[in-house]
Amino acid sequence: MSPWKSPQDLLVAEVENDVRARMYANLSAVYDVAFDRVLQGGRRRAVETMGDTAGQRILEVGVGTGLNLSPYQPDTDGTGIDYSSEMLDRAEARVAREGLRSRFV
Numbered sequence: 001m002s003p004w005k006s007p008q009d010l011l012v013a014e015v016e017n018d019v020r021a022r023m024y025a026n027l028s029a030v031y032d033v034a035f036d037r038v039l040q041g042g043r044r045r046a047v048e049t050m051g052d053t054a055g056q057r058i059l060e061v062g063v064g065t066g067l068n069l070s071p072y073q074p075d076t077d078g079t080g081i082d083y084s085s086e087m088l089d090r091a092e093a094r095v096a097r098e099g100l101r102s103r104f105v
């Protein structure tokens with residue numbers, strides 16, 4: 001089987017991404033209230049698995065509102081990507097509020 005996606009598959013993926021991005025845009029205002037505590041165990045385990053991140057560069061894919069950024073050591077150099085600009089706006093506000101060292105794309 002070819003590892004390459006057909007144009008139709010790519011179109012479907014693009015539409016699905018767009019739908020999900022809009023869903024997260026709508027969720028962004030209530031995301032922290034709804035998903036902070038519920039997903040906190042998994043976030044902690046992920047960061048623990050990475051070990052000492054001091055001085056390291058981290059790429060956080062699907063960074064959302066940045067709830068996963070605080071557990072990193074303060075001098076971790078984080079870059080967050082997300083397809084929802086609404087989620088990224090909130091992540092940027094968190095970084096400013098908490099004095100974290102991260103940037104977003």
Ligand SMILES: C[S@@+](CC[C@H](N)C(=O)[O-])C[C@H]1O[C@@H](n2cnc3c(N)ncnc32)[C@H](O)[C@@H]1O
Nearest residue numbers: 024043062063064065067068081082083084087
């Ligand atoms: C369940 S939230 C998790 C957010 C954050 N990591 C956390 O721990 O709270 C998933 C995030 O990933 C983003 N996302 C999902 N699929 C993505 C993709 N293919 N490219 C970019 N961002 C994506 C969504 O917009 C959303 O902000």
